[in-house]
Amino acid sequence: MDFRLSDVAETFRQQAAEFIAQHFTPEMEQQILETGIHHNWDFHRALAAEGLLAPGWPEEFGGQGRSDLEMIAFNEEFQREGAPMMAQGTTIMVLNIILHCGSKELQELLIPPAMRGEFVIALGFTEPESGSDVAAAQTRAVRDGDEWVINGSKMFTTNATEAKYIIMLTRTNPTAAKHAGLTTFIVPLDDPGVEVQPVHTISGERTNITYYNDVRVPDVMRIGDVDKGWDVMNVGLTFERSGTWDGYVVRLQRALETWATTPDPVDGHLPIEDDVTLAKLGRLAAECEAVTLLGRRSAWVVDSGGMPGVEGSMTKLYGSEVILRQGQDFVNHLGADGVRLLNEPTAPAKGEAEFALRFALGATTYGGTSEIQRDIIARHGLGLPRGR
Amino acid sequence: MAVSEAAGGWGATLLDLALVAEQHGRHVGSAPLIEAQVAARLLERLGVSGAELLAAQLSGEEVVTLGLHGSRGGMLEMVPAGTLATRVLFRDGNDVLVLAAPAERTRIENLGKMPVADLPTQGAQVLSSGPEAVAAFETAIDEWMTLMANALTGISDRSIEIGVEYVKERHAFGVPIGSFQAVSHGLATARTWADSAKLVSREAAWAADADSERFAELAGMAFGLSTDAAREASFRSLHYHGGYGFMLEYDIQLYWHRAQAWPAQLGNPDVGFARAERARLNRLSKGA
Numbered sequence: 001m002d003f004r005l006s007d008v009a010e011t012f013r014q015q016a017a018e019f020i021a022q023h024f025t026p027e028m029e030q031q032i033l034e035t036g037i038h039h040n041w042d043f044h045r046a047l048a049a050e051g052l053l054a055p056g057w058p059e060e061f062g063g064q065g066r067s068d069l070e071m072i073a074f075n076e077e078f079q080r081e082g083a084p085m086m087a088q089g090t091t092i093m094v095l096n097i098i099l100h101c102g103s104k105e106l107q108e109l110l111i112p113p114a115m116r117g118e119f120v121i122a123l124g125f126t127e128p129e130s131g132s133d134v135a136a137a138q139t140r141a142v143r144d145g146d147e148w149v150i151n152g153s154k155m156f157t158t159n160a161t162e163a164k165y166i167i168m169l170t171r172t173n174p175t176a177a178k179h180a181g182l183t184t185f186i187v188p189l190d191d192p193g194v195e196v197q198p199v200h201t202i203s204g205e206r207t208n209i210t211y212y213n214d215v216r217v218p219d220v221m222r223i224g225d226v227d228k229g230w231d232v233m234n235v236g237l238t239f240e241r242s243g244t245w246d247g248y249v250v251r252l253q254r255a256l257e258t259w260a261t262t263p264d265p266v267d268g269h270l271p272i273e274d275d276v277t278l279a280k281l282g283r284l285a286a287e288c289e290a291v292t293l294l295g296r297r298s299a300w301v302v303d304s305g306g307m308p309g310v311e312g313s314m315t316k317l318y319g320s321e322v323i324l325r326q327g328q329d330f331v332n333h334l335g336a337d338g339v340r341l342l343n344e345p346t347a348p349a350k351g352e353a354e355f356a357l358r359f360a361l362g363a364t365t366y367g368g369t370s371e372i373q374r375d376i377i378a379r380h381g382l383g384l385p386r387g388r
Numbered sequence: 389m390a391v392s393e394a395a396g397g398w399g400a401t402l403l404d405l406a407l408v409a410e411q412h413g414r415h416v417g418s419a420p421l422i423e424a425q426v427a428a429r430l431l432e433r434l435g436v437s438g439a440e441l442l443a444a445q446l447s448g449e450e451v452v453t454l455g456l457h458g459s460r461g462g463m464l465e466m467v468p469a470g471t472l473a474t475r476v477l478f479r480d481g482n483d484v485l486v487l488a489a490p491a492e493r494t495r496i497e498n499l500g501k502m503p504v505a506d507l508p509t510q511g512a513q514v515l516s517s518g519p520e521a522v523a524a525f526e527t528a529i530d531e532w533m534t535l536m537a538n539a540l541t542g543i544s545d546r547s548i549e550i551g552v553e554y555v556k557e558r559h560a561f562g563v564p565i566g567s568f569q570a571v572s573h574g575l576a577t578a579r580t581w582a583d584s585a586k587l588v589s590r591e592a593a594w595a596a597d598a599d600s601e602r603f604a605e606l607a608g609m610a611f612g613l614s615t616d617a618a619r620e621a622s623f624r625s626l627h628y629h630g631g632y633g634f635m636l637e638y639d640i641q642l643y644w645h646r647a648q649a650w651p652a653q654l655g656n657p658d659v660g661f662a663r664a665e666r667a668r669l670n671r672l673s674k675g676a
Binding site: 001002003004257261272275278279280281282283285286287289290291293294297314317318371373374375377378379381382383384385386387388 | 403548552555556563564566567568569572573575576577579580581583584585587588590591594595598599605606608609610612613657658660661662663664665666668669672
């Protein structure tokens with residue numbers, strides 16, 4: 001039993017920290033706050049230039065062949081600093097799907113330029129009417145010779161204004177059973193038949209609803225077999241859930257520990273001298289530790305040749321609910337000051353507590369709601385019968 | 389097994405003892421295992437001043453336990469294994485003392501049917517004094533919290549197993565009750581908390597030797613998380629038994645009672661969390 005990450009992983013974390021210090025500027029941070037878009041082209045291209053877009057990938061595809069336990073050190077660091085990695089994340093996830101399920105031709109068409117940082121790819125799974133029930137997608141794809149014609153809409157298309165492509169789950173066979181009539185495509189977002197409307201959210205993140213009107217894609221853009229889109233999705237969803245949550249909680253913890261150990265500007269008292277504050281910070285530290293270890297356990301499962309299905313669901317469920325619980329607890333604890341907003345100069349702990357609370361409202365939903373995660377843990381972890 | 393081979397033991401690490409403690413919890417063992425192991429390790433850490441009593445403990449001549457709280461009004465309160473121990477180690481200020489337990493003592497009726505007692509401190513002798521003795525005693529508290537945390541993970545694991553078995557078999561409204569999300573989601577939450585607590589509890593035991601700088605903070609975290617997790621797991625499982633869970637006949641009540649009472653000998657989860665944060669800020673202020 002060894003709970004420490006390897007020296008190689010810790011050196012890689014150091015490299016990540018140096019990259020962030022060099023490339024993640026205060027202007028970028030300000031821009032994220034103003035636009036709600038967690039992507040920056042300069043930052044993204046710098047990642048690509050240094051081979052850091054997907055270091056976990058094999059070297060032949062532009063990666064560094066890093067293990068998952070090395071990647072987790074790297075990802076923890078980027079998450080803790082709030083670096084703009086959302087489009088990087090979705091792009092690499094889609095490239096992973098293409099690598100696992102796509103044709104050789106599609107791989108050659110998309111992977112090299114994406115790894116050079118030339119474009120990013122958004123996610124088009126959920127729809128206005130389908131939410132977590134991803135397989136209920138109604139967006140239609142109809143074959144027309146060597147092309148497919150797509151009509152429908154996708155919800156929460158984050159980074160649609162930045163992305164060149166979207167991975168899309170469509171219905172190709174409306175008469176087949178729900179999971180059996182789906183097919184996955186890569187669809188260009190610069191097609192005149194695509195309309196993007198902004199959706200503003202409680203955490204300040206800007207996402208979108210996207211509409212597709214007779215958008216034509218060549219058959220080469222199909223991932224996997226016709227009507228086998230659900231198999232492709234399962235690969236994708238496991239990737240989406242198995243990431244770490246460490247960075248979000250560490251951010252909150254750092255801000256609150258700094259607040260608690262800094263004399264109050266008015267009367268000079270130290271918040272940490274209050275026993276209730278001390279115990280609350282201890283609980284936050286404990287839950288933070290658990291979040292870190294859950295993320296590393298999933299990485300260990302991958303490195304051992306497994307797929308972190310249940311472990312990934314636990315990481316996502318626990319991580320997002322810790323942020324929710326701790327955000328609420330510290331907003332309460334800070335009293336009236338607790339509602340001073342993130343980055344408001346007078347806010348205690350930089351307003352990270354109220355931000356955590358807002359962030360958690362999205363985090364407990366995207367990537368499968370907490371209820372979906374509990375279903376997965378109950379069925380696949382505990383062996384309980386499927387039910388409603 | 390808890391002390392070094394030189395001292396007459398097997399040289400077990402705290403991680404070894406943690407795996408034993410996990411089984412102890414899983415089978416709701418009723419021997420004062422954790423207290424005796426932690427007391428023996430404390431005696432070894434105290435060196436010469438603890439050697440005689442350690443030898444007597446290892447030979448079975450003395451049953452030694454640990455007072456988790458200082459003396460209050462001339463009494464040591466809620467001493468674990470206090471009804472059967474012959475010697476109690478406790479701390480008062482800069483001193484670590486040993487108390488020869490009086491022959492006459494009253495068992496305190498308690499929620500966990502534990503052999504706890506309140507003992508008068510009259511006649512206690514100073515065993516060792518000074519910063520090193522105090523540090524040795526505080527490490528004993530950290531070790532007790534760590535082993536208790538691991539025992540509680542055993543309670544969580546078995547509670548969830550019992551609950552899962554029950555809700556798969558028990559039918560209501562024509563289906564197994566485990567197919568209701570109101571039931572399965574509660575167990576999924578309990579399993580998630582139990583996994584989280586187990587990771588930190590094992591990490592704490594591992595850190596005692598491998599990452600000693602962080603041992604004290606991890607011990608407090610493990611104690612707090614495992615207490616919460618074991619109470620959640622045993623309550624959920626008991627509750628999904630319906631009225632049967634309320635009956636003494638079903639095993640789940642044993643787990644619920646222990647999950648409440650065992651950690652309470654030291655205190656509530658916040659006792660662990662506050663200790664953890666104090667140790668953590670202390671470490672960070674030293675730049676470690």
